[in-house]
Amino acid sequence: xxxxxxxxxxxLPDDPRVSLLDYLRERLGLPGTKKGCDQGAxxxxxxxxxxxxxxxxxxxxVAYEGREITTIEGLGTPAEPxxxxxxxxxxxxFQCGYCTPGQICSAVGMAAEARRGVPSRVTTDxxxxxxxxxxxxxxxxxxxxxxxxxxxxxxxxxxxxTYAMEAAE
Ligand code: FES
Ligand code: FES
Numbered sequence: 001x002x003x004x005x006x007x008x009x010x011x012l013p014d015d016p017r018v019s020l021l022d023y024l025r026e027r028l029g030l031p032g033t034k035k036g037c038d039q040g041a042x043x044x045x046x047x048x049x050x051x052x053x054x055x056x057x058x059x060x061x062v063a064y065e066g067r068e069i070t071t072i073e074g075l076g077t078p079a080e081p082x083x084x085x086x087x088x089x090x091x092x093x094f095q096c097g098y099c100t101p102g103q104i105c106s107a108v109g110m111a112a113e114a115r116r117g118v119p120s121r122v123t124t125d126x127x128x129x130x131x132x133x134x135x136x137x138x139x140x141x142x143x144x145x146x147x148x149x150x151x152x153x154x155x156x157x158x159x160x161x162t163y164a165m166e167a168a169e
Pocket of ligand 1: 036041043045
């Protein structure tokens with residue numbers, strides 16, 4: 001049984017009780033994914049599974065056999081940061097940085113949902129093929145990702161700027 005993490009294959013644990021979060025952090029040595037609440041309430045542990053954002057603290061590693069997991073380590077590197085990582089720095093989107101990997105993974109998954117026309121609670125046009133990421137949409141769609149430092153304004157600025165630039169290209 002194996003799983004693909006950041007483009008490399010790894011054996012899954014024998015113990016079916018191991019969460020995906022603990023597997024990534026403690027077995028694969030990928031500490032970028034953070035443990036905040038460990039009960040699905042904060043978003044710090046968000047990773048991408050086949051491009052969809054998931055809470056890795058609520059996921060069992062063995063359930064992801066054959067799937068592709070992307071963590072913050074797979075999105076950008078110090079030498080080649082992801083555009084969102086650059087924007088978080090430019091927009092003061094963090095203080096301690098603990099929530100930041102989850103915020104960025106969540107934003108990547110969130111933007112893909114909007115591109116597919118997945119509505120949120122504040123979407124008014126339910127027929128649209130692609131949802132435009134207004135600030136209300138961003139606040140609603142990122143509301144599961146808490147920042148204990150209160151950097152939410154900078155976080156929304158960074159995400160808005162990144163995807164506005166992408167839309168303009
Ligand atoms: S650590 Fe998973 S949601 Fe908080
Ligand atoms: S930057 Fe500290 S928790 Fe978000």
